Amino acid sequence: MSKLVSVIMPARNAGDFIKKSIDSVLAQTYPDFELIIIDDKSTDNTREIAKSYADARIKIVDGPGIGISAAFNTGLENAKGEYFCRCDADDLFPEERLMIQVQWLNEHPEYVAICGSYTSIDEKGRHILQYHKDTHSRCIDSKFQEGHTITHFGTFLIKTEVIKSIGGCRSFFKTAEDIDLQLRMSQKGAVFFMAKNFYRYRLHNLSITHNQPSTQRKFFEAFAKECHRERVSVGTDALMRGDTPDIPDVIDEKQHTADSHMMNQLMSESWYWFNAGHRGQAFKSGYRLVSISPFSWLAWRNLMLLVLKSFK
Missing domain, CATH: 1.20.58 (Methane Monooxygenase Hydroxylase; Chain G, domain 1)
Known part of the structure; x- marks a missing residue:
C-alpha cells in the first residue's frame, strides 16, 4: 500500500519563485503526497499563485508570521502523511526524489530518515555547484554523533512520527533551526545518506540566509551544535533547562550577498x-x-x- 508523504512549503513573500517550487513538487513521479503551503503573512502575490492551482493535493494554511521555526511547526501540525519533508518556496525537487526515498525507507524500516546530496542554483535556475563530490552512500550516525550535519535539511525524508516526537523546530532559532532539528532528530534513530541529488537550493539575495547578519547566523549554528554536545554528554541542553542565551547585537554589519x-x-x-x-x-x-x-x-x-x- 502506498504511503502518504507530507511536503511542507513555508512561504513568505515568495512570489518570484514559488510557482517553480510548487511545479517541482507536483511533477513528482511518486503521486501519493500532500503539499502544505504555509503562507506566513505574505504581502505580495504568494497566496494568489498558490491558490491558482486546481490540485486537491495542495493545502494552503496561514502561518503566524513570527519566523521560520513557527511556520515550519504550523506545517508539521497539519501534516497527515507517514513520511515528511520540506521544500522551501524558492527551491526545487528533482522529479524522482520522492519515489526513490519512499521506496528506500519502505525497504529499510530500521532507519528514521534518508537524506542525500544537493546542488545550488542561481536566481535564474542555472546550476552553480554540486555538493558531496564523493559517491559513497552510508549510514551517517557517526557524523551526527560528532555534531556534524553534512547536507541540507531539504534533502531529508523522515518518518513524521519522529519529527512530531521531538516537537518540530525550536522557536529560539531564527535561523539554523534546520541544523538543530537534524541533530535532535539523529538521536531518535539511524539516518542514511544516499549519494544522489535530492534537492536544488536557490541562492538569491531575498533568502533568509542572505538577509541575516553573519554574526547572528554563526551564533545560531554554533549554539545548535553546542546544545547537541550537551545532550550527548548529559542528556539535556541549555534550552531544555530554560537557559536561553542572549543573541548577539549587530551594528552596521556588511551582509553576505x-x-x-x-x-x-x-x-x-x-x-x-x-x-x-x-x-x-x-x-x-x-x-x-x-x-x-x-x-x-x-x-x-x-x-x-x-x-x-x-x-x-
Whole structure:
C-alpha cells in the first residue's frame, strides 16, 4: 500500500519563485503526497499563485508570521502523511526524489530518515555547484554523533512520527533551526545518506540566509551544535533547562550577498578539481563563474590563474 508523504512549503513573500517550487513538487513521479503551503503573512502575490492551482493535493494554511521555526511547526501540525519533508518556496525537487526515498525507507524500516546530496542554483535556475563530490552512500550516525550535519535539511525524508516526537523546530532559532532539528532528530534513530541529488537550493539575495547578519547566523549554528554536545554528554541542553542565551547585537554589519556566496563557492570548486587533477572540471567551474558574473574582475582573475597554473 502506498504511503502518504507530507511536503511542507513555508512561504513568505515568495512570489518570484514559488510557482517553480510548487511545479517541482507536483511533477513528482511518486503521486501519493500532500503539499502544505504555509503562507506566513505574505504581502505580495504568494497566496494568489498558490491558490491558482486546481490540485486537491495542495493545502494552503496561514502561518503566524513570527519566523521560520513557527511556520515550519504550523506545517508539521497539519501534516497527515507517514513520511515528511520540506521544500522551501524558492527551491526545487528533482522529479524522482520522492519515489526513490519512499521506496528506500519502505525497504529499510530500521532507519528514521534518508537524506542525500544537493546542488545550488542561481536566481535564474542555472546550476552553480554540486555538493558531496564523493559517491559513497552510508549510514551517517557517526557524523551526527560528532555534531556534524553534512547536507541540507531539504534533502531529508523522515518518518513524521519522529519529527512530531521531538516537537518540530525550536522557536529560539531564527535561523539554523534546520541544523538543530537534524541533530535532535539523529538521536531518535539511524539516518542514511544516499549519494544522489535530492534537492536544488536557490541562492538569491531575498533568502533568509542572505538577509541575516553573519554574526547572528554563526551564533545560531554554533549554539545548535553546542546544545547537541550537551545532550550527548548529559542528556539535556541549555534550552531544555530554560537557559536561553542572549543573541548577539549587530551594528552596521556588511551582509553576505548571494553573489559573493556564489563567487566563493565556484572559486573553491574550481581549485578543488584542479588540485585533484581534474582540470577539465576545474575549467568548467571557472567558466561557469565567468558566465554568471561576466563583469567581475575576480571571476576573470580566477580563470586566468587556472590557465596559468595549468602550464606549470
